[in-house]
Amino acid sequence: MKVALVTGASRGLGAVIARELAIAGWAVAVNYAGDSEGAGRVVDAIRQQGGRASAAQFSVIDKPQIADGLEKIKTSLGPVDLIVNNATGPQPEMPLMEQSWRTYLDQLEFFVKAPLELLQAVLPDWRARKSGRVINIGSEVAELGNPNFGNYASAKGAMLAMTRSWARELAPEGITVNLVAPGWIPVERHAEASQQAKDGYLAHTPLAHFGRPEDIAAAVAFLASAKADFITGQKLAVNGGRTLL
Ligand SMILES: NC(=O)c1ccc[n+]([C@@H]2O[C@H](COP(=O)([O-])OP(=O)(O)OC[C@H]3O[C@@H](n4cnc5c(N)ncnc54)[C@H](OP(=O)(O)O)[C@@H]3O)[C@@H](O)[C@H]2O)c1
Numbered sequence: 001m002k003v004a005l006v007t008g009a010s011r012g013l014g015a016v017i018a019r020e021l022a023i024a025g026w027a028v029a030v031n032y033a034g035d036s037e038g039a040g041r042v043v044d045a046i047r048q049q050g051g052r053a054s055a056a057q058f059s060v061i062d063k064p065q066i067a068d069g070l071e072k073i074k075t076s077l078g079p080v081d082l083i084v085n086n087a088t089g090p091q092p093e094m095p096l097m098e099q100s101w102r103t104y105l106d107q108l109e110f111f112v113k114a115p116l117e118l119l120q121a122v123l124p125d126w127r128a129r130k131s132g133r134v135i136n137i138g139s140e141v142a143e144l145g146n147p148n149f150g151n152y153a154s155a156k157g158a159m160l161a162m163t164r165s166w167a168r169e170l171a172p173e174g175i176t177v178n179l180v181a182p183g184w185i186p187v188e189r190h191a192e193a194s195q196q197a198k199d200g201y202l203a204h205t206p207l208a209h210f211g212r213p214e215d216i217a218a219a220v221a222f223l224a225s226a227k228a229d230f231i232t233g234q235k236l237a238v239n240g241g242r243t244l245l
Contacts, residue, residue, distance in 0.1 A: 001052060004224065005029040005073060005080045007060050007114070008087025010038030012187040013137065013213050017084055018042050020217035021224060022051030029056040029073040029080065031087065052077065060087045060114035070121050080122055082224050085115040085159075086137040093148040107155035111136075112162060119166070130174040135223050136163050137216070138181040138235065143243045156181075160235055167233030176232040180219045183239025185211045206241030 003026065009018040010032035018028045019042065028046060030053055032039040039055040046053035054076040058069030073080060088110050092103065115136060126132030141149055142157040160179055167177040184201050186193065202208055219238050222228055237243050 001025065001027045001078070002081040003027045003029065003073065003077045003079060004082040004084060005031060005056065005070075005118075006084040006086055007031045007118070008033075009042055010035040012189065013182065013185060013216050014084075014086040015042045016213035017086060017217045017220050018053070019045055019049070019051075020214070020221045021082075021084075022046040022053055023049065024221045024225060026082065026224070027052040027077045029054060029077055031056045031058065031060065031069070033057070033059045033087075060085075060118065061089075061109045063117050066114075066117050066121055070118075079125055081131065082133040082135070083115070083118050083122065084135045084137065084220060084224075085111070085118065087114065091149075091152050093146075093152075095148055096150060099151055103151045104154060107151045108158065111138075111155040111159040115159070115162070126175055127173055132170075132175040133224060134163075134166065134175070134177040135220050136160075136177070136179040137220075138163075138179045140181050140183045140237060140239045140243050142181070143237075163235070164233045171232055176223075176228070178223045178228070178231060178233070179235045180216060180223065181235050181237045181239065181243070182216050183211060183237075183242050185213055185216055185238075187213060204242060205239070209240065211238060211240060 004021045006014050006018040008014040009030040018030050022028045030039045030042045043053045043055050058065040136159050138159050139156040141153040163179040219236050
């Protein structure tokens, strides 16, 4: 059974991605940093549906913890074959003059540094096996340039460019790298979102309704599957048609 690591899978999109990959036949390492109850619920749900999973507690922005976490996954499930870079910390919005290099670095740590250090930790093994997959969870904001969000948007933009560079570099070794770019997909943390914000968003969404975490999970499962063997370096936007590039 191939092993998928889904970072930040204790709730939100990651939890649903983890469950969908398990249905598709992956053994899933359900990564989280703090919410052990949430991760436990995801692992239980996967086991109840007949799948294989284990919780993997480590902070993706801490290199020593990555090494330790991957070692534990190897023992519990086996070596990782697929990394889904999904984890995120807080995503503060603020006017430009309140932003700082630190607020940019905070986002880059999740969307560039963590994926880089995770990949470097598994790459010698993937190279030896001539296989491996990375799926990055980006965002439509890299295209749309939401105001007051330069920190997050630029890190997601960097994640997309990184996806393309890695894809070209690793293609000769049978390793693919793609990115799924969600639109606003309401999850637990959006419970307080105002009706005005929701209406404003849908006014610019061609399909005129919100996507569900399952829509993102389906895109990830496809890119993880053998059906996507010949796809690399791509961005798959899952946002009801809000971006057309
Ligand atoms: N939902 C959307 O509308 C939307 C739209 C576009 C893009 N995205 C992208 O989709 C991804 C998931 O977003 P989401 O909305 O599902 O987020 P979320 O609900 O806030 O979940 C974030 C996850 O990351 C984990 N996490 C936080 N810090 C971590 C760390 N240091 N190490 C490991 N895990 C950590 C959290 O678990 P713990 O608290 O247990 O650590 C949680 O499981 C993000 O990359 C986000 O940018 C989301």
